[in-house]
Amino acid sequence: MSIKIxxxxxxxxxxxxxxxxxxxxxxxxxxxxxxxxxxxxxxxxENNKATPCVEVLGEMTLVAKRDVxxxxxxxxxxxxINGHACxxxxxxxxxxxxxxxFGSQTLGCRAYLSLGGEWNVPRLMNSACCVIREELxxxxxxxxxxxxxxNITLDKHRTMRTVRCLAAPHRPDYSLDEAISVxxxxxxxxxxxxxxxxxxxxxxxxxxxxxxxxxRLSGAPVKHNISSMRSEAIHLGAVQIPPSGQPIIMMRDxxxxxxxxxxxCVSPIDINRFAQASPGDTITFAFNDKExxxxxxLLRQQKRLKLTGDNV
Amino acid sequence: xxPFGDVKQIVSxxxxxxxxxxxxxSLDEANTQCLQFCDTLASAGLSWVRDVVPAYDSALVVFDAxxxxxxxxxxxxxxxxxxxxxAFEGRCHTLPVWYGGKDANDLSLVAxxxxxxxxxxxxxxxxxxxxxxxxxxxxxxxxxxxxxxALSCPRLATPRKRVPQGAVAIADRQTAVYPSVSPGGWHLLxxxxxxxxxxxxxxxxxxxxxxxxxxxxxxxxxxxxx
Numbered sequence: 001m002s003i004k005i006x007x008x009x010x011x012x013x014x015x016x017x018x019x020x021x022x023x024x025x026x027x028x029x030x031x032x033x034x035x036x037x038x039x040x041x042x043x044x045x046e047n048n049k050a051t052p053c054v055e056v057l058g059e060m061t062l063v064a065k066r067d068v069x070x071x072x073x074x075x076x077x078x079x080x081i082n083g084h085a086c087x088x089x090x091x092x093x094x095x096x097x098x099x100x101x102f103g104s105q106t107l108g109c110r111a112y113l114s115l116g117g118e119w120n121v122p123r124l125m126n127s128a129c130c131v132i133r134e135e136l137x138x139x140x141x142x143x144x145x146x147x148x149x150x151n152i153t154l155d156k157h158r159t160m161r162t163v164r165c166l167a168a169p170h171r172p173d174y175s176l177d178e179a180i181s182v183x184x185x186x187x188x189x190x191x192x193x194x195x196x197x198x199x200x201x202x203x204x205x206x207x208x209x210x211x212x213x214x215x216r217l218s219g220a221p222v223k224h225n226i227s228s229m230r231s232e233a234i235h236l237g238a239v240q241i242p243p244s245g246q247p248i249i250m251m252r253d254x255x256x257x258x259x260x261x262x263x264x265c266v267s268p269i270d271i272n273r274f275a276q277a278s279p280g281d282t283i284t285f286a287f288n289d290k291e292x293x294x295x296x297x298l299l300r301q302q303k304r305l306k307l308t309g310d311n312v
Numbered sequence: 313x314x315p316f317g318d319v320k321q322i323v324s325x326x327x328x329x330x331x332x333x334x335x336x337x338s339l340d341e342a343n344t345q346c347l348q349f350c351d352t353l354a355s356a357g358l359s360w361v362r363d364v365v366p367a368y369d370s371a372l373v374v375f376d377a378x379x380x381x382x383x384x385x386x387x388x389x390x391x392x393x394x395x396x397x398x399a400f401e402g403r404c405h406t407l408p409v410w411y412g413g414k415d416a417n418d419l420s421l422v423a424x425x426x427x428x429x430x431x432x433x434x435x436x437x438x439x440x441x442x443x444x445x446x447x448x449x450x451x452x453x454x455x456x457x458x459x460x461x462a463l464s465c466p467r468l469a470t471p472r473k474r475v476p477q478g479a480v481a482i483a484d485r486q487t488a489v490y491p492s493v494s495p496g497g498w499h500l501l502x503x504x505x506x507x508x509x510x511x512x513x514x515x516x517x518x519x520x521x522x523x524x525x526x527x528x529x530x531x532x533x534x535x536x537x538x
Binding site for chain 1: 323324325326327328329331350362363364365366367368369370371372374377378381382446447448449450451452453455492511512513514517518
Protein backbone atom coordinates (compact mmCIF):
# COMPACT_ATOMS: atom_id res chain seq x y z
CA MET A 1 0.00 0.00 0.00
CA SER A 2 1.10 3.58 -0.56
CA ILE A 3 -1.13 5.84 1.48
CA LYS A 4 -3.75 5.28 4.14
CA ILE A 5 -6.65 7.68 4.58
CA UNK A 6 -7.08 8.74 8.19
CA UNK A 7 -9.90 11.28 7.66
CA UNK A 8 -11.67 11.60 4.30
CA UNK A 9 -13.14 15.09 4.82
CA UNK A 10 -16.75 15.79 3.88
CA UNK A 11 -16.69 13.87 0.63
CA UNK A 12 -13.70 12.52 -1.23
CA UNK A 13 -13.79 10.53 -4.42
CA UNK A 14 -11.35 9.17 -6.96
CA UNK A 15 -11.65 10.96 -10.32
CA UNK A 16 -9.90 10.82 -13.66
CA UNK A 17 -10.81 12.29 -17.03
CA UNK A 18 -14.19 10.54 -16.98
CA UNK A 19 -16.12 8.12 -19.17
CA UNK A 20 -16.06 8.97 -22.83
CA UNK A 21 -18.45 7.29 -25.24
CA UNK A 22 -20.89 5.70 -22.81
CA UNK A 23 -23.52 8.42 -22.50
CA UNK A 24 -25.68 6.67 -25.09
CA UNK A 25 -26.04 3.79 -22.59
CA UNK A 26 -27.04 6.25 -19.86
CA UNK A 27 -23.69 6.48 -18.01
CA UNK A 28 -22.76 10.01 -17.04
CA UNK A 29 -19.56 11.64 -18.27
CA UNK A 30 -18.15 12.25 -14.75
CA UNK A 31 -14.56 13.54 -14.51
CA UNK A 32 -12.99 16.22 -12.30
CA UNK A 33 -15.24 19.18 -11.41
CA UNK A 34 -12.15 21.40 -11.83
CA UNK A 35 -10.12 19.95 -14.68
CA UNK A 36 -7.52 22.72 -14.50
CA UNK A 37 -6.57 21.82 -10.93
CA UNK A 38 -6.71 18.14 -11.89
CA UNK A 39 -4.37 18.71 -14.83
CA UNK A 40 -1.77 20.60 -12.78
CA UNK A 41 -1.90 18.08 -9.93
CA UNK A 42 -0.79 15.30 -12.28
CA UNK A 43 1.83 17.49 -13.95
CA UNK A 44 3.43 18.28 -10.59
CA UNK A 45 4.11 14.60 -9.88
CA GLU A 46 5.16 13.81 -13.48
CA ASN A 47 2.09 11.62 -14.04
CA ASN A 48 0.36 10.99 -17.32
CA LYS A 49 -2.46 13.54 -17.58
CA ALA A 50 -5.14 10.82 -17.38
CA THR A 51 -3.92 9.40 -14.04
CA PRO A 52 -6.53 9.47 -11.26
CA CYS A 53 -6.49 12.04 -8.45
CA VAL A 54 -8.55 12.36 -5.28
CA GLU A 55 -11.14 15.15 -5.37
CA VAL A 56 -11.67 16.39 -1.83
CA LEU A 57 -14.44 18.47 -0.24
CA GLY A 58 -13.48 19.49 3.28
CA GLU A 59 -10.19 18.51 4.87
CA MET A 60 -8.44 15.19 4.28
CA THR A 61 -5.70 13.60 6.37
CA LEU A 62 -3.61 10.70 5.10
CA VAL A 63 -0.46 8.89 6.12
CA ALA A 64 2.24 7.84 3.66
CA LYS A 65 2.94 4.12 4.04
CA ARG A 66 6.12 4.44 1.97
CA ASP A 67 8.04 7.26 0.29
CA VAL A 68 5.75 8.82 -2.28
CA UNK A 69 5.50 12.13 -4.12
CA UNK A 70 2.24 14.08 -4.02
CA UNK A 71 0.81 17.46 -4.94
CA UNK A 72 -2.17 19.55 -3.83
CA UNK A 73 -4.05 21.91 -6.17
CA UNK A 74 -7.45 23.61 -6.23
CA UNK A 75 -9.09 26.81 -5.05
CA UNK A 76 -7.59 28.43 -1.93
CA UNK A 77 -5.90 25.18 -0.92
CA UNK A 78 -3.57 24.76 2.01
CA UNK A 79 -1.63 21.80 3.34
CA UNK A 80 0.48 20.65 6.27
CA ILE A 81 2.96 17.79 6.63
CA ASN A 82 3.22 16.52 10.21
CA GLY A 83 1.54 19.72 11.35
CA HIS A 84 3.91 22.09 9.55
CA ALA A 85 2.63 24.22 6.69
CA CYS A 86 3.91 23.09 3.30
CA UNK A 87 3.61 24.33 -0.26
CA UNK A 88 0.71 23.76 -2.58
CA UNK A 89 0.98 23.66 -6.40
CA UNK A 90 4.39 22.08 -5.80
CA UNK A 91 5.72 18.51 -5.62
CA UNK A 92 5.69 17.19 -2.04
CA UNK A 93 8.18 14.41 -1.31
CA UNK A 94 6.46 12.46 1.43
CA UNK A 95 8.52 10.07 3.57
CA UNK A 96 7.14 6.87 5.02
CA UNK A 97 5.11 7.78 8.09
CA UNK A 98 4.50 11.41 7.09
CA UNK A 99 1.02 12.72 7.77
CA UNK A 100 -0.44 15.06 5.14
CA UNK A 101 -3.49 17.20 5.87
CA PHE A 102 -4.98 19.40 3.15
CA GLY A 103 -8.13 21.02 1.83
CA SER A 104 -9.64 24.23 0.57
CA GLN A 105 -9.97 27.10 3.01
CA THR A 106 -13.44 27.71 1.63
CA LEU A 107 -16.14 25.20 2.49
CA GLY A 108 -17.62 23.81 -0.71
CA CYS A 109 -14.47 24.28 -2.81
CA ARG A 110 -12.53 21.31 -4.06
CA ALA A 111 -8.91 20.30 -3.54
CA TYR A 112 -7.07 17.74 -5.67
CA LEU A 113 -4.45 15.25 -4.51
CA SER A 114 -2.14 13.59 -7.01
CA LEU A 115 0.25 10.75 -6.18
CA GLY A 116 3.21 9.96 -8.43
CA GLY A 117 2.89 6.53 -9.99
CA GLU A 118 0.38 4.15 -11.50
CA TRP A 119 -2.79 3.82 -9.48
CA ASN A 120 -3.93 0.32 -8.69
CA VAL A 121 -7.67 1.00 -8.91
CA PRO A 122 -10.29 -0.70 -11.11
CA ARG A 123 -11.15 0.93 -14.45
CA LEU A 124 -14.76 0.54 -15.52
CA MET A 125 -15.53 1.79 -19.01
CA ASN A 126 -11.95 3.06 -19.21
CA SER A 127 -12.31 5.19 -16.13
CA ALA A 128 -11.70 4.98 -12.39
CA CYS A 129 -14.18 7.80 -11.76
CA CYS A 130 -16.40 7.25 -8.75
CA VAL A 131 -20.09 7.99 -9.43
CA ILE A 132 -22.03 7.39 -6.23
CA ARG A 133 -25.45 7.51 -7.89
CA GLU A 134 -24.43 4.86 -10.44
CA GLU A 135 -22.66 2.71 -7.81
CA LEU A 136 -19.74 2.70 -10.19
CA UNK A 137 -16.00 3.32 -10.00
CA UNK A 138 -13.76 4.38 -7.13
CA UNK A 139 -11.43 2.28 -4.99
CA UNK A 140 -13.49 -0.93 -5.20
CA UNK A 141 -15.43 -0.16 -8.34
CA UNK A 142 -18.75 0.09 -6.48
CA UNK A 143 -19.13 3.87 -6.38
CA UNK A 144 -18.36 4.23 -2.69
CA UNK A 145 -16.58 7.46 -1.71
CA UNK A 146 -13.29 7.18 0.20
CA UNK A 147 -13.55 6.55 3.93
CA UNK A 148 -11.17 6.42 6.89
CA UNK A 149 -8.96 3.36 6.73
CA UNK A 150 -8.99 3.07 2.94
CA ASN A 151 -5.62 2.42 1.31
CA ILE A 152 -4.62 3.63 -2.11
CA THR A 153 -1.94 1.51 -3.73
CA LEU A 154 0.35 2.63 -6.52
CA ASP A 155 2.07 0.12 -8.76
CA LYS A 156 5.03 2.10 -9.98
CA HIS A 157 6.14 4.79 -7.57
CA ARG A 158 7.68 7.81 -9.14
CA THR A 159 10.86 9.02 -7.52
CA MET A 160 11.54 12.63 -8.42
CA ARG A 161 14.93 14.28 -8.06
CA THR A 162 13.67 17.74 -8.81
CA VAL A 163 10.59 19.37 -7.45
CA ARG A 164 8.06 20.81 -9.89
CA CYS A 165 6.26 24.00 -9.03
CA LEU A 166 3.56 26.03 -10.73
CA ALA A 167 4.26 29.69 -10.05
CA ALA A 168 1.38 31.75 -8.66
CA PRO A 169 0.69 33.76 -11.86
CA HIS A 170 0.16 30.52 -13.81
CA ARG A 171 -2.23 28.96 -11.31
CA PRO A 172 -5.93 28.87 -12.20
CA ASP A 173 -7.74 32.15 -11.64
CA TYR A 174 -10.81 31.45 -9.53
CA SER A 175 -12.06 35.00 -9.21
CA LEU A 176 -15.79 35.36 -9.90
CA ASP A 177 -15.54 39.09 -10.62
CA GLU A 178 -15.71 38.61 -14.35
CA ALA A 179 -18.85 37.26 -15.99
CA ILE A 180 -19.02 33.53 -16.72
CA SER A 181 -19.08 32.98 -20.50
CA VAL A 182 -22.05 31.13 -21.91
CA UNK A 183 -22.05 29.95 -25.51
CA UNK A 184 -25.56 30.47 -26.92
CA UNK A 185 -27.16 27.30 -28.19
CA UNK A 186 -29.85 24.69 -27.74
CA UNK A 187 -33.30 26.40 -27.48
CA UNK A 188 -31.99 29.97 -27.15
CA UNK A 189 -33.89 31.16 -30.22
CA UNK A 190 -37.14 30.17 -28.48
CA UNK A 191 -36.42 32.43 -25.49
CA UNK A 192 -37.72 36.00 -25.79
CA UNK A 193 -35.05 38.72 -26.19
CA UNK A 194 -36.06 40.15 -22.83
CA UNK A 195 -35.06 36.86 -21.19
CA UNK A 196 -31.60 36.99 -22.81
CA UNK A 197 -31.14 40.44 -21.30
CA UNK A 198 -32.51 39.34 -17.93
CA UNK A 199 -30.01 36.49 -17.84
CA UNK A 200 -26.99 38.62 -18.73
CA UNK A 201 -27.81 41.69 -16.64
CA UNK A 202 -28.87 40.01 -13.39
CA UNK A 203 -26.80 38.77 -10.49
CA UNK A 204 -27.31 35.11 -9.61
CA UNK A 205 -26.51 33.57 -6.24
CA UNK A 206 -25.17 30.04 -5.89
CA UNK A 207 -27.65 28.16 -3.66
CA UNK A 208 -26.99 25.36 -1.15
CA UNK A 209 -28.35 22.98 -3.75
CA UNK A 210 -25.13 22.22 -5.61
CA UNK A 211 -23.65 18.85 -6.41
CA UNK A 212 -21.57 17.09 -9.01
CA UNK A 213 -24.80 16.75 -11.03
CA UNK A 214 -25.72 20.40 -11.19
CA UNK A 215 -25.67 23.83 -9.52
CA ARG A 216 -28.94 25.57 -8.80
CA LEU A 217 -28.80 29.35 -8.87
CA SER A 218 -31.27 31.91 -7.58
CA GLY A 219 -31.98 35.33 -8.97
CA ALA A 220 -34.14 37.02 -11.57
CA PRO A 221 -36.28 34.33 -13.22
CA VAL A 222 -35.57 33.69 -16.91
CA LYS A 223 -38.94 33.44 -18.64
CA HIS A 224 -39.85 31.46 -21.72
CA ASN A 225 -42.98 30.02 -23.23
CA ILE A 226 -41.71 26.63 -24.32
CA SER A 227 -44.48 24.40 -23.01
CA SER A 228 -43.00 20.99 -23.61
CA MET A 229 -40.11 19.45 -25.45
CA ARG A 230 -38.68 15.98 -25.94
CA SER A 231 -35.81 14.91 -23.73
CA GLU A 232 -32.45 15.37 -25.40
CA ALA A 233 -28.76 15.04 -24.56
CA ILE A 234 -27.42 17.49 -21.96
CA HIS A 235 -23.87 18.68 -22.56
CA LEU A 236 -21.42 19.84 -19.87
CA GLY A 237 -22.24 23.30 -18.55
CA ALA A 238 -25.73 23.40 -20.08
CA VAL A 239 -27.83 26.24 -18.67
CA GLN A 240 -31.21 24.63 -17.98
CA ILE A 241 -34.23 26.77 -17.28
CA PRO A 242 -36.96 24.84 -15.41
CA PRO A 243 -40.50 26.28 -15.09
CA SER A 244 -39.44 28.37 -12.06
CA GLY A 245 -37.04 30.32 -14.30
CA GLN A 246 -34.14 29.75 -11.87
CA PRO A 247 -31.15 28.48 -13.87
CA ILE A 248 -29.52 25.10 -13.18
CA ILE A 249 -26.02 24.62 -14.57
CA MET A 250 -25.43 20.98 -15.46
CA MET A 251 -22.11 19.61 -14.24
CA ARG A 252 -19.95 16.47 -14.64
CA ASP A 253 -22.30 13.88 -13.09
CA UNK A 254 -25.42 15.28 -14.78
CA UNK A 255 -27.99 12.82 -16.10
CA UNK A 256 -27.43 12.16 -19.80
CA UNK A 257 -30.89 13.29 -20.98
CA UNK A 258 -33.33 15.92 -19.88
CA UNK A 259 -36.37 17.81 -21.08
CA UNK A 260 -35.90 21.37 -19.75
CA UNK A 261 -35.18 24.18 -22.24
CA UNK A 262 -31.55 25.34 -22.30
CA UNK A 263 -29.98 28.69 -23.18
CA UNK A 264 -26.58 27.29 -24.09
CA CYS A 265 -23.50 25.98 -22.32
CA VAL A 266 -20.96 27.52 -19.95
CA SER A 267 -17.64 27.79 -21.81
CA PRO A 268 -15.03 25.14 -20.92
CA ILE A 269 -12.73 28.07 -20.17
CA ASP A 270 -15.00 29.17 -17.32
CA ILE A 271 -16.49 25.88 -16.15
CA ASN A 272 -13.72 25.26 -13.57
CA ARG A 273 -13.98 28.74 -12.10
CA PHE A 274 -17.74 28.25 -11.91
CA ALA A 275 -17.44 24.73 -10.42
CA GLN A 276 -15.32 26.16 -7.59
CA ALA A 277 -18.02 28.69 -6.61
CA SER A 278 -19.63 27.96 -3.26
CA PRO A 279 -23.09 28.69 -1.79
CA GLY A 280 -23.66 32.42 -1.36
CA ASP A 281 -21.21 33.43 -4.11
CA THR A 282 -22.66 35.74 -6.73
CA ILE A 283 -22.26 35.19 -10.45
CA THR A 284 -22.96 37.11 -13.62
CA PHE A 285 -23.18 35.66 -17.11
CA ALA A 286 -22.27 36.95 -20.57
CA PHE A 287 -23.02 35.40 -23.94
CA ASN A 288 -19.90 34.79 -25.99
CA ASP A 289 -19.51 33.43 -29.45
CA LYS A 290 -18.34 29.81 -29.69
CA GLU A 291 -15.47 30.65 -32.11
CA UNK A 292 -14.17 33.12 -29.55
CA UNK A 293 -14.38 30.61 -26.74
CA UNK A 294 -12.72 27.92 -28.82
CA UNK A 295 -9.88 30.34 -29.57
CA UNK A 296 -9.45 30.92 -25.81
CA UNK A 297 -9.55 27.17 -25.28
CA LEU A 298 -6.77 26.63 -27.85
CA LEU A 299 -4.74 29.44 -26.26
CA ARG A 300 -5.05 27.81 -22.86
CA GLN A 301 -3.77 24.60 -24.43
CA GLN A 302 -0.80 26.49 -25.92
CA LYS A 303 -0.05 28.00 -22.55
CA ARG A 304 -0.12 24.56 -20.92
CA LEU A 305 2.23 23.25 -23.62
CA LYS A 306 4.66 26.08 -23.02
CA LEU A 307 4.68 25.55 -19.28
CA THR A 308 4.87 21.78 -19.32
CA GLY A 309 7.00 21.05 -22.36
CA ASP A 310 5.50 18.08 -24.19
CA ASN A 311 3.51 16.86 -21.23
CA VAL A 312 0.11 17.77 -22.64
CA UNK B 313 -25.81 25.97 -40.28
CA UNK B 314 -28.14 24.83 -43.05
CA PRO B 315 -30.17 21.65 -42.58
CA PHE B 316 -29.30 18.72 -44.87
CA GLY B 317 -30.94 15.39 -45.74
CA ASP B 318 -33.17 14.33 -42.89
CA VAL B 319 -31.69 16.89 -40.52
CA LYS B 320 -34.16 19.71 -39.94
CA GLN B 321 -32.16 21.83 -37.50
CA ILE B 322 -28.66 22.07 -36.01
CA VAL B 323 -27.85 23.97 -32.81
CA SER B 324 -24.67 24.52 -30.80
CA UNK B 325 -23.91 22.82 -27.52
CA UNK B 326 -20.76 24.56 -26.29
CA UNK B 327 -17.51 24.71 -28.25
CA UNK B 328 -17.35 20.96 -28.75
CA UNK B 329 -20.92 19.87 -29.36
CA UNK B 330 -23.54 20.06 -32.10
CA UNK B 331 -27.11 18.90 -31.63
CA UNK B 332 -28.86 17.56 -34.74
CA UNK B 333 -32.68 17.35 -34.93
CA UNK B 334 -34.34 15.00 -37.41
CA UNK B 335 -37.36 15.25 -39.63
CA UNK B 336 -40.05 12.70 -39.97
CA UNK B 337 -43.78 12.55 -40.45
CA SER B 338 -43.96 10.63 -37.17
CA LEU B 339 -41.74 10.33 -34.11
CA ASP B 340 -40.95 6.72 -35.09
CA GLU B 341 -39.57 7.85 -38.43
CA ALA B 342 -37.64 10.77 -36.96
CA ASN B 343 -36.17 8.35 -34.43
CA THR B 344 -35.17 5.96 -37.23
CA GLN B 345 -33.50 8.80 -39.18
CA CYS B 346 -31.66 9.81 -36.03
CA LEU B 347 -30.41 6.27 -35.37
CA GLN B 348 -29.32 5.78 -38.99
CA PHE B 349 -27.31 8.98 -38.70
CA CYS B 350 -25.67 7.77 -35.46
CA ASP B 351 -24.97 4.39 -37.05
CA THR B 352 -23.36 5.99 -40.11
CA LEU B 353 -21.28 8.15 -37.82
CA ALA B 354 -20.15 5.14 -35.77
CA SER B 355 -19.14 3.17 -38.89
CA ALA B 356 -17.16 6.11 -40.25
CA GLY B 357 -14.75 5.81 -37.30
CA LEU B 358 -13.89 9.50 -37.15
CA SER B 359 -11.05 10.00 -34.67
CA TRP B 360 -12.35 13.35 -33.42
CA VAL B 361 -15.82 12.10 -32.45
CA ARG B 362 -15.86 11.70 -28.66
CA ASP B 363 -19.45 10.80 -27.97
CA VAL B 364 -22.77 10.49 -29.81
CA VAL B 365 -25.90 10.68 -27.67
CA PRO B 366 -29.20 9.97 -29.43
CA ALA B 367 -32.64 10.61 -27.91
CA TYR B 368 -36.07 10.56 -29.59
CA ASP B 369 -35.54 12.84 -32.61
CA SER B 370 -32.14 14.35 -31.77
CA ALA B 371 -28.48 13.40 -31.52
CA LEU B 372 -25.70 15.25 -29.71
CA VAL B 373 -22.30 14.86 -31.39
CA VAL B 374 -19.43 15.71 -29.04
CA PHE B 375 -16.10 16.27 -30.77
CA ASP B 376 -12.50 16.98 -29.82
CA ALA B 377 -12.27 20.78 -29.96
CA UNK B 378 -8.47 20.59 -30.11
CA UNK B 379 -8.65 18.78 -33.45
CA UNK B 380 -11.69 20.22 -35.21
CA UNK B 381 -14.25 23.01 -35.01
CA UNK B 382 -17.99 22.98 -35.63
CA UNK B 383 -17.60 23.88 -39.32
CA UNK B 384 -15.39 20.87 -40.00
CA UNK B 385 -17.84 18.63 -38.13
CA UNK B 386 -20.76 20.08 -40.08
CA UNK B 387 -19.12 19.69 -43.50
CA UNK B 388 -17.93 16.15 -42.76
CA UNK B 389 -21.27 14.97 -41.41
CA UNK B 390 -23.36 16.58 -44.13
CA UNK B 391 -21.20 14.90 -46.80
CA UNK B 392 -21.27 11.60 -44.98
CA UNK B 393 -25.05 11.64 -44.57
CA UNK B 394 -25.61 12.31 -48.26
CA UNK B 395 -23.41 9.45 -49.53
CA UNK B 396 -24.12 6.76 -46.95
CA UNK B 397 -27.41 5.03 -46.38
CA UNK B 398 -27.21 3.01 -43.24
CA ALA B 399 -29.80 0.30 -42.77
CA PHE B 400 -29.91 0.48 -39.02
CA GLU B 401 -31.82 -2.34 -37.35
CA GLY B 402 -32.29 -2.63 -33.61
CA ARG B 403 -32.61 -5.91 -31.77
CA CYS B 404 -35.89 -7.36 -30.49
CA HIS B 405 -36.43 -8.28 -26.84
CA THR B 406 -39.26 -9.95 -24.98
CA LEU B 407 -39.28 -8.87 -21.35
CA PRO B 408 -41.21 -11.05 -18.89
CA VAL B 409 -43.20 -9.10 -16.27
CA TRP B 410 -44.75 -10.27 -13.03
CA TYR B 411 -47.61 -7.78 -13.14
CA GLY B 412 -48.61 -6.64 -9.67
CA GLY B 413 -45.23 -7.83 -8.32
CA LYS B 414 -44.03 -7.06 -4.82
CA ASP B 415 -43.56 -3.33 -4.04
CA ALA B 416 -44.29 -2.49 -7.68
CA ASN B 417 -48.05 -2.57 -7.81
CA ASP B 418 -49.98 0.52 -8.81
CA LEU B 419 -52.40 -1.57 -10.91
CA SER B 420 -55.47 -0.50 -8.96
CA LEU B 421 -54.41 3.15 -9.14
CA VAL B 422 -53.83 2.88 -12.90
CA ALA B 423 -57.16 1.08 -13.30
CA UNK B 424 -58.94 3.92 -11.48
CA UNK B 425 -57.19 6.61 -13.50
CA UNK B 426 -57.79 4.97 -16.87
CA UNK B 427 -61.21 3.47 -16.18
CA UNK B 428 -59.89 0.05 -17.19
CA UNK B 429 -59.88 -3.20 -15.22
CA UNK B 430 -56.52 -4.39 -13.87
CA UNK B 431 -56.58 -7.24 -16.38
CA UNK B 432 -57.21 -4.80 -19.23
CA UNK B 433 -54.22 -2.75 -18.10
CA UNK B 434 -52.02 -5.85 -18.38
CA UNK B 435 -53.54 -6.91 -21.68
CA UNK B 436 -53.04 -3.47 -23.19
CA UNK B 437 -49.46 -3.14 -21.90
CA UNK B 438 -48.53 -6.50 -23.48
CA UNK B 439 -50.45 -5.81 -26.71
CA UNK B 440 -47.98 -3.63 -28.59
CA UNK B 441 -44.36 -3.65 -29.71
CA UNK B 442 -42.46 -0.70 -28.24
CA UNK B 443 -39.55 1.19 -29.66
CA UNK B 444 -36.65 2.27 -27.42
CA UNK B 445 -36.50 5.99 -28.27
CA UNK B 446 -33.73 6.88 -25.87
CA UNK B 447 -31.52 5.44 -23.14
CA UNK B 448 -30.72 7.76 -20.28
CA UNK B 449 -31.80 9.10 -16.87
CA UNK B 450 -29.83 6.18 -15.39
CA UNK B 451 -27.58 3.53 -16.95
CA UNK B 452 -29.69 1.14 -19.04
CA UNK B 453 -32.98 3.02 -18.52
CA UNK B 454 -34.81 2.84 -21.85
CA UNK B 455 -37.58 5.30 -22.70
CA UNK B 456 -40.05 3.21 -24.68
CA UNK B 457 -43.15 4.20 -26.59
CA UNK B 458 -45.83 4.42 -27.33
CA UNK B 459 -48.28 2.77 -24.98
CA UNK B 460 -51.90 2.48 -26.18
CA UNK B 461 -53.79 5.76 -25.76
CA ALA B 462 -56.22 4.15 -23.31
CA LEU B 463 -53.32 3.33 -20.96
CA SER B 464 -52.03 6.88 -20.86
CA CYS B 465 -51.79 8.18 -17.30
CA PRO B 466 -49.89 11.07 -15.74
CA ARG B 467 -46.89 10.92 -13.42
CA LEU B 468 -47.43 10.55 -9.67
CA ALA B 469 -48.15 13.86 -7.92
CA THR B 470 -45.26 13.16 -5.57
CA PRO B 471 -42.42 11.00 -6.87
CA ARG B 472 -41.54 7.87 -4.90
CA LYS B 473 -38.23 7.99 -3.06
CA ARG B 474 -37.54 4.34 -3.83
CA VAL B 475 -38.63 2.41 -6.90
CA PRO B 476 -37.46 -1.25 -6.72
CA GLN B 477 -34.97 -2.69 -9.19
CA GLY B 478 -36.70 -4.18 -12.23
CA ALA B 479 -39.91 -2.18 -11.76
CA VAL B 480 -41.94 -1.84 -14.98
CA ALA B 481 -43.53 1.58 -15.15
CA ILE B 482 -45.69 3.83 -17.31
CA ALA B 483 -46.08 7.61 -17.62
CA ASP B 484 -48.02 9.48 -20.31
CA ARG B 485 -47.59 7.29 -23.42
CA GLN B 486 -44.20 5.94 -22.30
CA THR B 487 -43.07 2.79 -20.55
CA ALA B 488 -39.76 1.77 -18.98
CA VAL B 489 -38.03 -0.70 -16.67
CA TYR B 490 -35.94 0.67 -13.78
CA PRO B 491 -32.51 -1.04 -14.05
CA SER B 492 -31.63 -0.22 -10.45
CA VAL B 493 -33.24 1.13 -7.29
CA SER B 494 -33.92 4.85 -7.76
CA PRO B 495 -36.43 7.58 -7.05
CA GLY B 496 -39.16 7.79 -9.66
CA GLY B 497 -42.47 9.38 -10.51
CA TRP B 498 -43.97 6.81 -12.87
CA HIS B 499 -46.83 4.39 -12.09
CA LEU B 500 -45.57 0.86 -11.46
CA LEU B 501 -47.18 -2.16 -13.13
CA UNK B 502 -44.93 -4.99 -11.97
CA UNK B 503 -41.44 -6.48 -11.91
CA UNK B 504 -39.15 -7.71 -14.68
CA UNK B 505 -36.71 -10.44 -13.54
CA UNK B 506 -34.04 -9.77 -16.19
CA UNK B 507 -30.87 -7.77 -15.56
CA UNK B 508 -30.73 -4.64 -17.72
CA UNK B 509 -27.10 -3.63 -17.19
CA UNK B 510 -24.00 -5.78 -17.36
CA UNK B 511 -21.01 -3.72 -16.28
CA UNK B 512 -20.57 -1.37 -19.18
CA UNK B 513 -23.20 -2.92 -21.39
CA UNK B 514 -26.92 -2.37 -21.28
CA UNK B 515 -29.58 -4.77 -22.56
CA UNK B 516 -31.71 -2.07 -24.15
CA UNK B 517 -30.22 0.17 -26.81
CA UNK B 518 -31.81 3.06 -28.62
CA UNK B 519 -33.68 1.67 -31.63
CA UNK B 520 -34.38 -1.76 -30.12
CA UNK B 521 -37.91 -3.19 -30.13
CA UNK B 522 -39.49 -4.53 -26.96
CA UNK B 523 -42.58 -6.54 -26.12
CA UNK B 524 -43.71 -7.48 -22.63
CA UNK B 525 -44.99 -10.93 -21.59
CA UNK B 526 -47.01 -11.62 -18.46
CA UNK B 527 -45.58 -14.20 -16.03
CA UNK B 528 -46.61 -15.31 -12.54
CA UNK B 529 -44.70 -15.14 -9.26
CA UNK B 530 -43.32 -18.69 -9.57
CA UNK B 531 -41.95 -18.02 -13.07
CA UNK B 532 -40.53 -14.75 -11.79
CA UNK B 533 -38.59 -16.53 -9.04
CA UNK B 534 -37.16 -19.01 -11.56
CA UNK B 535 -36.15 -16.27 -14.01
CA UNK B 536 -34.91 -13.76 -11.41
CA UNK B 537 -31.40 -12.61 -12.30
CA UNK B 538 -30.89 -10.14 -9.45
